[in-house]
Amino acid sequence: MTQRTRRLPNTYRVATAAAVAGTALLSLAAPTQAAPDGPNYVAMGDSYASGAGLSKVKDTACDRTTGSYPTTLSGTPAGKNRAFKDVTCSGATTRSIWNHQGSTPPQINALTPNTKLVTLTIGGNDIGFTDVLATCALVAFSDPDGSPCKKYFTNGKDVLGERINTLEGRVGGVITDIRRHSPDAKIVVVGYPALFPDNGVGCAEVPFARQDFAFLRDTTKKLNRALARRAAAGGTGVVYADTYTPTIGHDMCQPRDRRFIESLAPAKGTMAAHPNSLGQFVMAAAAYDRIINS
Known part of the structure; x- marks a missing residue:
């Protein structure tokens, strides 16, 4: 990695400060107390919630890691004295909430009447985002300056x-059901x-x-708007945490020292097109804000 000689942008310094603060909260949090009839905090969702690709794997089958945003949240005041149950799983779809994912039990099984906090990141695999990215890369050669992937997915x-x-x-x-x-x-x-x-520039x-960069950006925004609408329609006690806004300018096309999302050629200890450690901290900060301020 080249030596940094320029002043880091303010957004990056803010995110770094959030990561440091998150680390401090982890170290200061009181030990988790066992709940009498089940976990108080249950984390549900896919690889963006499991921290897939990061080090310190705690569940190989689901690629759950200690660097995930739910694990960070469990060590903050939002998770203090809450028994924590992480059932996130790489590759999960909404079907995984109600059905076995391989040998992994349905995620809904982790909930009890005593559960007081649930975080949920789901939907990317339902729309087939991994296959979408692979298709976009495959068809790019046919029209490098155009939008062949958009044409592929909007043909009729x-x-x-x-x-x-x-x-x-x-x-x-x-x-x-939650x-x-x-x-x-x-x-x-x-x-x-x-x-x-x-900005749509790749x-x-x-x-x-x-x-196609603008097409993929717009698809991500459509997905987030759908999730936000469902949260708004969920009634009292259901909120949406926006992780898109605080990560603008830190996408997979940014220099490696500014990325929160890894490119398709990820650094060691990360996963392609997934949040790196700092990205997971920023997601934790966004979720934490909604937990304590709503």
Whole structure:
């Protein structure tokens, strides 16, 4: 890595401070107390919540790591004295909430009437985002300056838009079922960060056609808007945590020392197109703000 000689942007310094603060909170938090009839804080969701790709793996099958935003939250005042249960799992879809994911039990099984806090990050796998990225890279050669991936997914119908519409209803069902199992829980629907440049201008390191960066940015925003609507419709005690805004300018196209999201050629100890350690801290900070200020 090259030596840094320039002043770091304010947004990066703020995020770094948040990460340091999160580390301090982890070290100062009181030991978690066992709940008499189940965990007080349950983390649910996919690889963006499990901290996939980071070091210190605590569950190999689901790629859960200690660097995940739920683990960070569990050590802050929001998780203080709450028994913590992490059932996040890489590859999870909304089906994984109610059904086994391989040998992993349904995530909903972790909830009890005693659960007081639930964080949920879900939906990316429902719309097939991994396959979308692979397709965008595959078709890029056919029109490097155009938007061949957008054409692929909007040829006669808006494929991804329809998937997001379907997902929105399913997330509503997930929220309803969480409330049924844990009527007193605060539910925090945690959105997805800015994977792609918010200005729509791409980079050579990420092998997509030039205009497809804007298409992928817009798809991420559509997904987040759907999640935010479901949270707003969930009633009292359901909130949405925006992780997109605080990660603008730290997408996979940024220099390595500014990224919160890894590129398709990730650094060691990270996963392609996923939050790195600092990105997970920023997601934790966004969720924490909604927990204590709503």
